[in-house]
Amino acid sequence: MSLALHISRSVPLAPLTTFGLGGPALSFAEVRETSDLTSALDWARGMGLPVFILGGGSNLVVADEGFAGLVLRLRTRGRRWSEQGRELVVEAAAGEAWDDVVADAVARNAAGIECLSGIPGSAGAAPVQNIGAYGQEVASVVRQVRVLDRRSLEERWLDADACGFGYRDSIFRRKPERFVILSVALGLAKDGAPSLRYPELAAAVGASPPLGAVRDAVLALRRKKGMVVDAADPDSRSVGSFFTNPIVGAAVADEIAARAGAEMPRYPLPDGRVKLAAAWLIERAGIAKGLRMGPVGVSAKHALALVHHGGGKTADLLRLARHVRQTVFDRFGVSLVPEPVFLGVAWPG
Numbered sequence: 001m002s003l004a005l006h007i008s009r010s011v012p013l014a015p016l017t018t019f020g021l022g023g024p025a026l027s028f029a030e031v032r033e034t035s036d037l038t039s040a041l042d043w044a045r046g047m048g049l050p051v052f053i054l055g056g057g058s059n060l061v062v063a064d065e066g067f068a069g070l071v072l073r074l075r076t077r078g079r080r081w082s083e084q085g086r087e088l089v090v091e092a093a094a095g096e097a098w099d100d101v102v103a104d105a106v107a108r109n110a111a112g113i114e115c116l117s118g119i120p121g122s123a124g125a126a127p128v129q130n131i132g133a134y135g136q137e138v139a140s141v142v143r144q145v146r147v148l149d150r151r152s153l154e155e156r157w158l159d160a161d162a163c164g165f166g167y168r169d170s171i172f173r174r175k176p177e178r179f180v181i182l183s184v185a186l187g188l189a190k191d192g193a194p195s196l197r198y199p200e201l202a203a204a205v206g207a208s209p210p211l212g213a214v215r216d217a218v219l220a221l222r223r224k225k226g227m228v229v230d231a232a233d234p235d236s237r238s239v240g241s242f243f244t245n246p247i248v249g250a251a252v253a254d255e256i257a258a259r260a261g262a263e264m265p266r267y268p269l270p271d272g273r274v275k276l277a278a279a280w281l282i283e284r285a286g287i288a289k290g291l292r293m294g295p296v297g298v299s300a301k302h303a304l305a306l307v308h309h310g311g312g313k314t315a316d317l318l319r320l321a322r323h324v325r326q327t328v329f330d331r332f333g334v335s336l337v338p339e340p341v342f343l344g345v346a347w348p349g
């Protein structure tokens, strides 16, 4: 084992998450080199301990009991830019802050991720849940992902096709025990035009805006919704959207709209199904923005964000999440699916 790897015992995880909730990790190490990662995985295997890879902790719910295994926090750094044909390709180490990658791309006039400005978390976590916002998804620019195979401890590149991307989904999410993401290679359009597919964003910028203006507009929209992590904004102590937007058949969407008895936001998908707005369903089911349930509540700025106001437990958050889910189910017959990763938590419990 390299001297750089230091394994600590009983490390609180709450401060490493945006929720600020949950218990300790039995064992914990920060990883700055891939060689440390293999040593740590090897060590855990020898000890018979499960391993959890932690990025920015911005999409994570940790059990109050904590995690009886080894948590590895990826702190690898580096962004390498190269020109490949018409594309500018950036290979970002997993531990890079995602938004630093976006800011760098925008500064270089490389288009393709400007709408993903202000998303908290690490570059290595971006493909895991295929982050998306304001009309862009990271899957559309991922060219390759460098992974460490957790079984063989060998490194290799996966092409985008092998990542099994879907809406807030990927092979990394479905099979977390299979790979550790080491870096992500994104292909961006050199001097490309910004993407203005999201009406709310298009309305906020003029015609043909520079990438920087799009980034600023996205940051402003996110801030208005409490979706930029900021110590001064109590509504940002969250994981962003707590539930995914439900995808249903067109007939089911019609039925829900009829039950709602109001104009319902709906986004038709190429396969004929319809994506619904979970935030809208939550409000229509009778859960108001700003609702409090002890130390947790619904964001005052966006009904899809659950917020920890301090002094709470993960159990409080789960109680609220179940209440929201049940209320929407009772009203519309739709079972909302949570977006974050749960560590040591059984959902729905």
Ligand code: EPU
Binding pocket: 132, 133, 134, 135, 198, 200, 225, 227, 239, 240, 241, 242, 243, 244, 245, 265, 277, 278, 279, 280, 281, 283, 289, 301, 302, 303, 304, 339
């Ligand atoms: N709405 C409400 N009440 C609210 C908020 C929104 O009725 O409190 C309605 C809006 O009027 C709109 C619709 O719901 O008609 C959609 O709202 P919004 O544009 O804010 O987007 P969203 O569907 O709630 C998704 C992503 C966000 C992403 C935004 C913008 C998911 C689960 N969430 O939210 O991603 O930033 O679109 O593209 O897909 C995240 O994943 O953590 C996240 C923040």
